[in-house]
Amino acid sequence: MASVLEDPALERHFKGHKDAVTCTDFSPNCKQLASGSADKSLMIWNLAPKARAFRFVGHQDTITSVQFSPFGDLVASSSRDRTVRLWTPSIKGESTVFKAHTATVRSVAFSQDGHRLVTASDDKSVKVWSVQRHCFVYSLTQHTNWVRCARFSPDGRLIASCGDDRTVRLWDTSTKHCINCFSDCGGSATFVDFNSSGTCLASSGADSSLKIWDLRTNKLIQHYQVHSAGINSFSFHPSSNYLISGSSDSTVKILDLLEGRLIYTLHGHKGAVLTVAFSRAGNLFSSGGVDCQVLMWRTNFDTKSYQEVLQQHSRRSTPDPAPHLADIHPRGPHLHHPKPRAIQISPAVADTQSADPHVIELGQAACRSTLLNGGSHSLPMQTAVNGQHSNSFPAHHAGTSGEERWREEESINQPGASSGSQTGGGRGRREEEEEEGRGQTQPLEVLSGHPSCLDTTLRHIVQQLDILTQTVSVLEERLTLTEDKLKECLLNQSQILGVVRSSEERRETGSEGTEGSAEDSS
Known part of the structure; x- marks a missing residue:
């Protein structure tokens, strides 16, 4: 082996x-x-x-x-x-x-x-x-x-x-x-x-x-x-x-x-x-x-x-x-x-096929949702803003490793964890850190040299172009599939016609043979 x-x-x-x-x-x-x-x-x-x-x-x-x-x-x-x-x-x-x-x-x-x-x-x-x-x-x-x-x-x-x-x-x-x-x-x-x-x-x-x-x-x-x-x-x-x-x-x-x-x-x-x-x-x-x-x-x-x-x-x-x-x-x-x-x-972690793929964000505008099981209202859809999504962990963990955050979340959600610690001070700290984070990101928009609304508009235009490109590619695939199916149908039709013609020829040959044998017998 x-x-x-x-x-x-x-x-x-x-x-x-x-x-x-x-x-x-x-x-x-x-x-x-x-x-x-x-x-x-x-x-x-x-x-x-x-x-x-x-x-x-x-x-x-x-x-x-x-x-x-x-x-x-x-x-x-x-x-x-x-x-x-x-x-x-x-x-x-x-x-x-x-x-x-x-x-x-x-x-x-x-x-x-x-x-x-x-x-x-x-x-x-x-x-x-x-x-x-x-x-x-x-x-x-x-x-x-x-x-x-x-x-x-x-x-x-x-x-x-x-x-x-x-x-x-x-x-x-x-x-x-x-x-x-x-x-x-x-x-x-x-x-x-x-x-x-x-x-x-x-x-x-x-x-x-x-x-x-x-x-x-x-x-x-x-x-x-x-x-x-x-x-x-x-x-x-x-x-x-x-x-x-x-x-x-x-x-x-x-x-x-x-x-x-x-x-x-x-x-x-x-x-x-x-x-x-x-x-x-x-x-x-x-x-x-x-x-x-x-x-x-x-x-x-x-x-x-x-x-x-x-x-x-x-x-x-x-x-x-x-x-x-x-x-x-x-x-x-x-x-x-x-x-x-x-x-x-221990491989070197490197993509051997291509560069990182471009990601199409599909948020509230693209996703339609229907809440089932009756009685409740649909959860609000999360929308991608400037390509960023809020994490499920507190903002003050930004400097820690992913594994530490994962372990901490698992410990928070253990059955013995007190509900007060999850809903009280922890939430307050999270809101404070998010406010601090927002305060830190504002100067970055000023330093970029473009108004934030212009950046958002440009990103939206790029996303729409990506969606149009993807739609065209999907239509091309469907057209190709339709052509293949049409060719297959035509091929099947020709085969069926060939079978019908051959069967008709056999019938004609058989009837002629029957008539000839009848004349011989007379």
Whole structure:
């Protein structure tokens, strides 16, 4: 195995967020990458060279989770502002708002068919929503503390959830009952997900452990202790042969699940790594962290194609559906510690494709929102002013690192924190610092030599030109698609005409033959 491994390589980095990057996800066709941040904005990075990026503004607090729908036509995001939004990942920037929970929404995920959403929240509940009807369906409420993450199984029959009550729960979506509970977590369970076949379930913890259970036997089959700090996110490779994890120890680890060992350690981030995600094809993966960067890596180490892996599984003698982790040895509980043979990769963080993309700001003028779940009014849309967005952290943290701000916000939002400290003096200090910040920025406008209104007008004109350019490109793409469809229709029509003519010729030939045989017989 070691002879065919190639090192993963940093392919691109994206700079545009103004605070910690908390979540990332690739579109199904791998043409876009979505990222959410503590700066309250959702970024859609178009992966084509020199393509523009979109910044969607609407959430009123940190975005905690983001995911493309299975068909790529929607992007779901969750936030500390207690809402979930469904975005159209295009220049239109339209969004629909779900007033989802009574506390921070920690995660959002689509079902495999794209019809349902599952959300997890600090209100200790897991909720399921209808995407098409834009309505709440049902709740799952047996967790006794914050729920950090919830995911559908690939077949949609199960939901897995985990949280600060140190449990991983498995739910039956038809009966709405909790059918299993794994309670051997050493600390808060931070993330949970199924492998691609739904035969195994993995969870990560604040105690830096990562565990994998076989759902057919309900037994722990692998236990990794390879990080030196809590794991914030992980992602299965589509083949289920590999897993990547991001940790507060500033590293991304790559595990070979078939061999049960750590194979790579990546050091591309400065500070905690909060999110990692494989693309749907598995040839790319992303990572984001408190350094405000989104890094895109090329896998390289998976030299075997997924189809070859499937063919190998199909030749196995066991009747279990492929692919799965039944080939992992040993099958019993086994603790894997990091070993010196893991390859350390410390790349120079540089964009190998293009310069930083131009960002199109989509604020109040471009985003239409409708608040659902009745009774409440829509939250006011956040508008981009001169390209700046207010952060979700106090202004007096401007000189501190992103990781320190992230840790402080997490400590403020702990269940035991007093509400008085959050709503009283803290808010007063924030207002004072914002006033000081405004006082410091005024001289900059005077020194620029142009009236601030002129700068704003020019920026607005540039943004409108960018939107027109993007609209023209979209129209060109649609025209090209129309031409392709027309050519396809003409080709099909000619083929059908050819078939009809050939059948008519056969009929004529057959009738002539029948007449000739009749004359001969007479």
